[in-house]
Amino acid sequence: MKKALQLDHNHIWAHVYLSDYYLIVRKYEEGFKSLTKAVNLASRDELKNVLGSLRRFYAMIGTEEKAEQITNRIDDLYPDESSNWYLRISL
């Protein structure tokens, strides 16, 4: 991912996958930084998946309340999409 970001620092999914890596190795601060960059770069279409990653990130580090806030934000942004059910159930 680092190589991908050297070549294209605006690559949303490189930031997201890097945050997944940081989550597994428990470098939460770095992971959060990567996800914040991805959120800031994402288009409306992409934002839903990026926010899904952010929600998972919060849930995995034990901040359920923040994860719930992200789920609500996804509901607000995409009120008509049935896949929000999945996000809620998997929380």
Added chain:
Amino acid sequence: MDAILSHLSKINGLRVISSTSMGQYRNTKKSIPEIGRELHVANILEGSVQRHGELVRIKVQLIDAEKDQHIWSENYDRKLEDIFDLQSEIARKDSEELSLKLSPEEKLLITRKPTSKLTAYDYYLRGKDYLRNSNLHLAKIFLRRAITLDTNFDDAYVQLGWAHRYLSIPNDSVLMLANKALEINPDNANAYVLRANYNFQLKWIYFRCLN
């Protein structure tokens, strides 16, 4: 426009929002400053493309989003076969107008032609569009056609890799396609991302995800 944004995205110091973000504003009545605020961007690149047979007319303007003022605008009439040079030229012009100095590596990245075959590029764009709309089988067909016409078309290998990834075609083909793209072009950022996705989500070899 996608290709121009992709070029600009490689320039250090520029934060580029993807063209899909702009899609929602296609028929909007919102003003440029409103759009700029919603996207948190300082400048907006607006353009239109008209094709007449083998000729293409491209109108491009770079706008200061806060002041709603033109920074630069230009009309280009070119032959379709010159489209890749034109994409690079527009990206270079934008960076100049934004007072960005390009490193030699960045200059190389934005002048690199994706393919030497225009028809292959057309198939590639169609395949990519099908992929974006989750029509994976059609995406696969068009991307394969692109590769058949140009076996050195690294971006087409990457997009075909994503189609394989989402179609759950035997895992190793995803890795093979990513590696093939990197063999052709070691600077293909998307190929690294595809390979990381393979290592991380399909094989759970998470430490390989870093490189």
